[in-house]
Amino acid sequence: MDQEEIVENQKDIKSNSFSTVVKSHYQRLIAQVVDLVSVVNSNYATAIYMIDREVNGFTKQHSSNADFIEFVEEGNNIISEILSHKKSTIIKKNKKNEGWKEILGKKIWRGSETFLGFPILYSEKIVGCILVYTDHFSSINEQDQHVIEKLGEIITHGMTDLEQMESIMVDNYFNSRVTNLFEQLEVKSDEAELFESIRGICRAFFQYDKLTIILSDADKKNGNIKLVDGLHDDADEGQDFELQNSLHGLAINENKIIHSNTWFDELPEINRFYPNDRDTFNFMSVLSIPLQVNNDSIGAVTLERLKSKKYSDTDSRLLELLCGTVRPLESHCTQARQSRL
Template identity: 30%
Template sequence: MIRRFKNSNFILSLFLFTIMTAYIVFANDFNFTDSILKSAVLILLFVFLYNNYFIIEKLKFKKSSTQNNFSKNNNIYTTVMKSEFNHLHSEIFTNLNNHINNLNPSSFLSIYFIDLKRSSISIKESNNSSFEKKISLDNDIIKEIQKSKKRKIFKKNDNFAGWKKIVNKNDWSGAEILIGYPIIIDAEIIGFSLIYNEHFKDIENRDLKYFDSIINNYVQNMKFLKDFNNLFDDNSFNNRIFDYFKNFKLDIKVENLFKNIGTLFQQYFKYDRLIISICDINHEKLTVIYVDGKKDDIVKGAEFDINNSIYGESVLSNKSIIFNNAEMDINSHTRDKIFPIVSSPVRLNGKAIGSITIERMNYYKFEIHESLKLEKLSIALGKAFEWSNDFKLIENAAIHDGLTSLLNHNAFLNRLDQEIDRCSRFQTNLGLIMLDLDKFKKINDTYGHLYGDFILKEVGKIIKENVRTIDVVGRFGGEEFSVILVNTNVRDCIPLAKRIVEGINRKTFIFDGIATNLTISAGMSGYPSMSKESKELIKMADDAMYQTKKNGGNDVTIFQS
């Protein structure tokens, strides 16, 4: 209707303009009154046409802006859906899924992206078939997440109708919980991450904080995929980078990250030597971790003072540098004569942690475009470092108890299964110790939970100090601890178990001016003499531990069938 009105205005203005032009051209009689009238009408017509022109231009601009915004969002969507990114995206999702599963095995995860027509969202990755493949953007739960632009929690008994359009389920208990996150890249929502659990009581506050952390990590990695796509204007160069990352794994070791990388550099750079070096923890020395080409005076493992080496220049400045036939005094590990060199920093979270340096010994100068290409490769490798580092940090948080830093319940169970599998393959033994503090509830009730937390941390340290480095220690839950004694017959574990019990008995725990003493009870079982199943071994050790408590505590008992 509005458009029709504006079109009518435009036609009317053209019609009036035609009539007035004809009147001016064909009216030969001249008088002062006619001249004033003609001028007034022409001025009004000009204003009318001028206004109409701006209305039309404004509509064009608005339409153009809308198309550009959609194009921007569409570009992000297209990028993350590209086939070249499938491996990296799958690896990122697998990482995300594993961390959530380690923390809360009863939670299910699904990732959705907004469709090109922007009317619905479609599933990209999921670890459970209960999630619907496509969800309308009009779904009230999705709209609520979209509106808030942050994490939202929905319980089934809340007044939301969209549950059945998200999770395909017939029998609802009313205790179900859904945690939704918008995936925001460059201020645009491109999709949603949904975490579903059958019962809201299975989600603790610490779970939510952890979910926040790993979803944010996922979003940052998705942003990198988008930026990565925009980084390279050379399709051939771009495809070679993707080929290099095809076998990339988040848990890859640093030394394996650079396997076969020489082939990539050789294709795009002419050089006599390629050196990749990484800083030590104090940011004082560089260690060469990869060398390709001339190796007569520099080999893998060589170290350089970061402040007194050409290889440290890009690290110190945190930017790419080019040296062409410069004379410099550097340390004895490198030659006095500096041939053409281009060096770019490898960054972790924006901070230079190493450098990639290319050298020529024929005085053929490096050009700016070569430095830019090396910078792009450095960014890609830096992101690989960042992914691996983030993976280790999140994995560490996922498998360790936040209070004692020991393995948490799920991680300990996984390790027990792994050790049993190893014992089975190599025909060896292991011992399992379950320990539980005696009368710990009284400590908590008398002195408070902060004092109780202090006790738990100190007990964890005592246990850790009394086992071998190859043994595995975990906080099984509450005031209960567990130890796997690797390659040890259960009878041979008794002295070590008694040492732990006696160490805790002798310890006086002092915190906030309060001193107390307590004891611990231990029970033991062994593989394969007692059982070959992890659950049975745990139950046996647990039963033996409770037998110790019945006998007065502060001792060790081996399971007796």
């Protein structure tokens, strides 16, 4: 995929940038919590780390002290212990001699250093922690722990509010883009331009390494690839393939959404398009939505990632909405084209 083309197609979404707005609110929320911990006790140095499954570790979001390392590997026993509890945890240097350097770098330790850790919950799952450091355990008191626990709850509530705000903003903008498809087709009525418009919407709203739109033949034995965005080497526009035992035919044959980042293990007999191609291009995550007419599948829109990061429920909901629009529009284009013949 041409990077310049991607940037150009995403200009409109970034100029309205609800994603940037939400990220800015999130960063401000995290920074305010870190600052408030310092107000609670000026002897504290604070960092907030979030679980980062893509790189198998914990990524720093913000800190009051530059000594905190930007990324801590997954096996760090200090953060792991903090995340194993739903309440605050006190870890003293004289009891825990491993994992400190990975968080604070090389220091001359006196043995009195102490971490006060608070797990951060989101959707009832632990997603990160507030990590408070002090040179001496005597600086910590019970009232401080209670206050910082409340600050952790503020992060939880704040992230929930931000998710709801983003969902509303995304839905509104997405709906306006889909509505615009109808307005364009009233004038153009061109299938190729319809698929180009869909490509633009997908580039703006989804992250993928390959986007594929296929339509099946009448007896659902073969599929024809109508559009490809991303990797073209495995299968390209205009090519046909057998739907049976193919990942891209699965949503059509089973008439249901395929949403997985472990399909490679779950479906060992399934290829992506052609026999023995599953090992050639190692796509890990897939979101495939059937195109339906009268509840019968006649095609599919499929997003794939090389990384194992699973597509979100929001991705699935928005792509399903788009697919509910594509088939009626495609039929409209076909009818308009036939009327001109």
